[in-house]
Amino acid sequence: MNRRQFMKVSAGAGALLLSARRAYPFVQSPTKIRKFAIGLPGLGPGGANEMGNYIPVASPNKAKYPGTDYYEIVMRQFGQMLAS
Secondary structure: OOHHHHHHHHHHHHHHHHHOOOOOHHHHOOOOOOOOOOOOOOEOHHHOOOOOOOEOOOOOOOOOOOOOOOOOOOOOOOOOOOOO
16 A cells, blocks of 8 residues: 555545544433533632632732742642532
């Protein structure tokens, strides 16, 4: 198989895969189920969604290191409530 034949076969296989229909669970669900019933959380307390979740805004610690933009970012476990 030369390069030209390989490209033809690859393009044909790619077109076949892209043309295949996919079954998404939401499309097959009853029409009474709403998609994204709860909005995504926004930035800061003003961007809270219906459940009160929001992405906190980082602010520099100017008291510990004056004159610099020093951020302390921690990684810790938290709970997230998901609506069904």
